[in-house]
Amino acid sequence: MSIDYSGRIIAELSLAGFSAIPGYGLYRLIFHFSCQVNESNNGKYIVRGLIAQVSAGRSHDKTKLLGKAIPERPIVIQTFPHSHRNSISFYLDLTPAQIEALEEVRKGEDLFFCFDMKGEGYKDDQHWEAWDQLTIPVNRKTWTDVLRQIGYADFLLFEIPVPHSNSPAELKNAIASLEKARDHFLAGSYDDTVANCRKSLESIEKGLNEETAQKEAVRHYQRNRDEMSKEERQLFLREALKRYTHLAHHTSETGANFRFDRAEANMVMGVTAALVSHAMQRIRNFVGPSVSKE
Incomplete structure (x- = not known):
């Protein structure tokens, strides 16, 4: 996934990890991303307010809406004359019924999460909507490990x-x-x-x-x-x-x-x-x- 402005790639996001924790009446999925911010010598680009609508399914082209992923902390992506790398995380809270629905759809196979990510971009006095999509495949072994982390089998x-x-x-x-x-x-x-x-x-x-x-x-x-x-x-x-x-x-x-x-x-x-x-x-x-x- 890349965040760009007028054809210029400002930052590129890739999945670095995936974890989960149980809560009272919910399960929290946490998506950890590595953010490569490219250098800029012709002004400062800033992207903030990132949020994502997440859908999921057994294939990347057959997904249904799952919920809204929220950053664990406020995200500000800012360019400098040199490139640098940030780590950002989004969490998605799901009910037991949603986990059960995912299991019914998955039927023991892999899952695909689709992030429809949006934010606000700024450069000097210009403003634009930053937007892109990222499809995250999660193989069944990784997903089974996540189910164990949240204690799904116990429920x-x-x-x-x-x-x-x-x-x-x-x-x-x-x-x-x-x-x-x-x-x-x-x-x-x-x-x-x-x-x-x-x-x-x-x-x-x-x-x-x-x-x-x-x-x-x-x-x-x-x-x-x-x-x-x-x-x-x-x-x-x-x-x-x-x-x-x-x-x-x-x-x-x-x-x-x-x-x-x-x-x-x-x-x-x-x-x-x-x-x-x-x-x-x-x-x-x-x-x-x-x-x-x-």
Whole structure:
């Protein structure tokens, strides 16, 4: 991006870094720019009051308005007989809903931010509107790192429980698989998200020694679902979810692969996390299942 006047380039901006911090009910994205101010021997050029409208999307030519980026401190770009370099930063405050909307659009791919920057330029008694655009590509690894910085994963619709020191190894494995599922989700690998949720569910079965009870709950559902106990219904839910997650490794009758999208992966991850949390609570309370049999 360059700021010019009558064809003369006064300053050139390039992205130097990208960071983020969480706040109360918002996330602050910070764009750090390096500003190369060119020399001028025929008068002093001054640009001040820079502000930017920011849009974002999966490609540079398909973006939607995101918000207004504000300088962290007042910016004055001024030329001298020698060139020099400045550092300037803009911040953009986003709500959790906006971050979620970006994630829905991104679908695990890269993001593009478009800065429509404007300011006021002065030279002697002349005044003009300084304007230019800058497109900033952010690859998915960098964006995933930013999501971690702001704690976005902590605000997904579930919490990952902390294993008790006396928890069976299989339940600890269930939590480890759930953590991997979350990492894959942030990276946009939704099939891998679901696959790790399946591993987590299988670890719960083994950790609680409920493989037989879970199968019996399915049989009871087939025989007389109305008489199922609360515990049986939960076991049935776990089995149904496990069967649903198997789709990631199966093909349909037409030979097409089943693929999970973001919403489906989020659903699976949320229910899996709830089942893992409940299993951990039962371990703490030393409560086991009570599957009735006919």
